[in-house]
Amino acid sequence: MILSDLIGSEVHDASGEALGRVVDARFRLEGSGTPSQARLVGIIVSPRSATSFLGYERNAVTRPVLVARLLRWMHRGSFLVLWGDIARIGTDRVELRPRYERLPSALESGE
Amino acid sequence: MKSPTVRAGRILDAHLHLLDRQVLDVDDVPVTTVDDLELSDIPVDTDLDGVEAPVIVSLLSGAVLGTRIFGGRPPSTRWHRVPWSSLVELGTALKVDAAADDLEVSWPERWVRDHIIARIPGGRHDPE
């Protein structure tokens, strides 16, 4: 699967309601190999815009303050959905399980 | 700054940390940009219960840049792959363990070098 097939896909919950679009994919490095494998942890869904802009909405950069605030406001409402909560992936469409969990999409500082 | 090693525990977001990043060869020579990622196969349009999450198989570049901008999908033969297993460092740029000339993805550079630049006098010399 190519990543850009996934990014931009519409996301629906189990009842078919539209939740937004996939704006990013989160991976965790695991395993003792060199290099470690990058396994998909979940997808970032945003109800607002299909593109991430400048990364402000999730990373630790907080300055310049005005720009950061503006962009965080533009991207408010984005959340992380873990792999286990994804029911199926189709062409341009992702369906979530009935009791999926909305996790905060912000990366912890230092990551 | 974070450590650039590719070791277990790090969290990466594709857009924030991988896509559009510079790929450097073992001598820090720029090779290409990461235009897309190839993930291991997962079943399409079927329930994913019990299916393991995919891993990144390779970095993609080349024709995929056009499709990322304009949409569509090039046939898999047109992609240039840089295997994930060749990654050595993952900082603000991605470093691989091969020399640029040995990578499939560098053929446009080699072509221009062999057919144009090397034919102009002085092309192969260091600047004086």
Place this chain on the structure above:
Amino acid sequence: MKKLFAVALGVLTAIGGFVDIGDLVTNAVVGSRFGMSLAWVVVVGVVGICLFANMSGRVAAVSGRATFEIIRERLGPRAGLANLGASFFINLMTMAAEIGGIALVLQLVTGIGPMLWMPLAAFAVWIVVWRAKFSQLENAAGLLGLSLIVFAVAVVMLGPDWGELAHQAFVPTVPASEQPSTYWFYAVALFGAAMTPYEVFFFSSGAIEEGWTRKDLGQERVNVFVGFPLGGLLSLAIAASAAIVLLPQAIAVTSLSQVVLPVVQAGGTIAFCFLIVGMLAAFFGAALETTLSSGYTIAQYFGWSWGKFRRPAKAARFHLVMIVGLVIALGILLTGVDPIAVTEYSVVFSAVALPLTYIPILIISNDPDYMGTEVNGRAVNALGLVYLVVIVVAAVAAIPLMIISGAGA
């Protein structure tokens, strides 16, 4: 002692390299029509370019990443490509203006041309880009460009009414013979001439060419904060010389002949010789910088190998882009278009494109992933935000002002 020499070289090169045909022509035109009443724009522009160049130099030295890589990484491929298109197009215009300028100077000296000189000038630029070491090319053009100090000497020798000049500068008013829209149009043009984007591409890529690291930041700061303001003073001297000689006689600047008139009037043939050397060096240096910038922007966006520190065979596409760029620039000139006109448009479009380059740099210089502990301080960010507003206002106002004022007619 060696350190002092290196510092002096850096500063002198920055001064000599500051003025290009855009600065020369725009300041001369402004001086001849508005006196010193737009001097404040030069000051604003110089502070801006100091801020901007310092940020981009710091980013390059600390993170090792050059400007256009960062633009692509931050804006994504779509916005980055639009940015690349605009920047490359304006860069091409500036290349044509500088090469045209070289030809015009040679025409001034020999009476022949300028079309005859253009292919020669373009070829000379290419040969130097192809073979010369980066530092040699910078140093030679910068030091010879210092000859332009003859403008400052001329201003003093002309024995002007300093009080009058100061009054024009510190109490700026729109002269009775001009419209406010024309005044503000030239303000934008002057701003674009001072803050040309290629300066930043060149400066930050140059930092990587010369292998700058954190240790070199001190030197970099001296180059920028001493060299650029002194270069700005040179711009003001050009405007002053035009204000003293051309303004009272309502002489319009339509070619280099009017630009050199005040210097010739003040110092005769000797001054003229210095001026010729200075202009040739300044324009040739700027032609080299814009040509290299055309290579840097495209190669960095696409992730290709680049750099003068690599032999051409190891940065093949980078050199190919520059060859193609020079051919296109030459083609533009050989259509017979007036290089002075190209110059005047290029500075206005530079002002329009400025936000595209400035915003990513401002953002990255705050990002600890790239900068570690060298992120912007509060003062720099405050100033940076002020200039963000100024730059965006200038960019948005440029085209409307150009239309209303008839491009300063």
